[in-house]
Amino acid sequence: MRPAWTSARCCENAKRVAKTRGNVSEAALVHFRGDAALHFNRAIAFEKLGRFEDTEQNYKHCLELDSLYADVRRNLAIQLERDVAIHGAWSVI
DSSP: OOOHHHHHHHHHHHHHHHHHHHHHHHHHHHHTOOOOHHHHHHHEEEEEEEETTHHHHHHHHHHOOOTTOHHHHHHHHHHHHHHHHHHOOOOOO
């Protein structure tokens, strides 16, 4: 079993990597705004950072670009269920 400090350090590293990916993806949007996979990856990075509104926005934009993207549908459903658990009501889709 890992010591608690190791798990905490791994979590810190994951957040740092997610933040870096978020900055890189901002620059990528200039050239690849219509890329559904880019929005999917941004959503995952924002989720790791705890920026759930940005996460939801990127998942929805990804679905606008590719309505059959199964991973996005699943992750967005999980995100919306999390919102219900926290806020007690469905947000407008």
